Amino acid sequence: MSAESAAPAAHRLRHQLPLLVWLVLVWNLLWGTWSWANLLSGVAIALGVTLLLPLPPVTGGSRLRPLPTLSFLGWFVLDLIGSGALVAWQTVRPSGIDRSAVITVQLRTDSDLLLTIVAESLSLVPGSMVIDMDRERRTISLHVLHVRDSGDVERQRASVLKQEERVVRAFGSPEEVAALAPARSTGRVAT
Numbered sequence: 001m002s003a004e005s006a007a008p009a010a011h012r013l014r015h016q017l018p019l020l021v022w023l024v025l026v027w028n029l030l031w032g033t034w035s036w037a038n039l040l041s042g043v044a045i046a047l048g049v050t051l052l053l054p055l056p057p058v059t060g061g062s063r064l065r066p067l068p069t070l071s072f073l074g075w076f077v078l079d080l081i082g083s084g085a086l087v088a089w090q091t092v093r094p095s096g097i098d099r100s101a102v103i104t105v106q107l108r109t110d111s112d113l114l115l116t117i118v119a120e121s122l123s124l125v126p127g128s129m130v131i132d133m134d135r136e137r138r139t140i141s142l143h144v145l146h147v148r149d150s151g152d153v154e155r156q157r158a159s160v161l162k163q164e165e166r167v168v169r170a171f172g173s174p175e176e177v178a179a180l181a182p183a184r185s186t187g188r189v190a191t
Contacts, residue, residue: 019055020046068169072121075166079125087126090146101147102131105160107138109168109176115140117167122160 020043027042028034090097109115115133122142123130132141144156168176 016050020050023049063171063173065170068166069171072166072170075163076121076125079163083126083128087145097145099147100143100145101153101156102141102143103153103156103160104139104141105157107140107161107164108180109164109172110138111172111176114164114167114172114176117171118160118164121163121167128156 023046024039024042027045028038031038107115107118109118112135115135115138119130119133119140122128122140127145129143130140131143133139134141140160142156142160147153147156165180168180
């Protein structure tokens with residue numbers, strides 16, 4: 001192997017390292033016990049998966065910013081707790097869930113990675129489910145529970161945009177973070 005071919009392989013391995021570590025961790029969690037055999041077999045499985053089924057590279061130059069990431073995670077946990085309590089209350093109260101709605105929100109980011117994080121973080125919160133995402137138009141459609149009036153719909157849209165902003169500030173490139181400032185003042189949403 002020449003020095004020229006070793007450099008791209010080392011570069012690819014460096015970018016695949018987080019995936020390899022994650023796959024080994026999941027493998028060991030699935031077995032339920034930590035042992036050298038599970039660790040070594042997890043490494044072998046992770047290497048086999050990444051070599052035989054390579055993923056396309058994620059572009060966009062995302063970064064991890066510690067303070068915005070903590071803010072994102074803190075708000076996410078608060079959303080989980082608050083929404084979980086609300087959905088639990090709605091299911092046990094005598095009147096049940098009155099109305100639900102499907103809303104569409106125009107997102108501002110164009111990164112596949114950030115769009116995925118936004119969609120997953122919205123779907124994991126009880127009471128909302130992403131039902132469609134239009135990549136070209138950058139719109140996301142959600143089914144949300146307990147919508148009384150158009151004010152609730154607008155609050156849900158604003159909540160989605162705020163979640164997108166937290167994700168971009170935590171994981172986005174400097175250009176993506178800078179692009180939030182003008183878009184935030186327009187408050188574009190689709191119906």
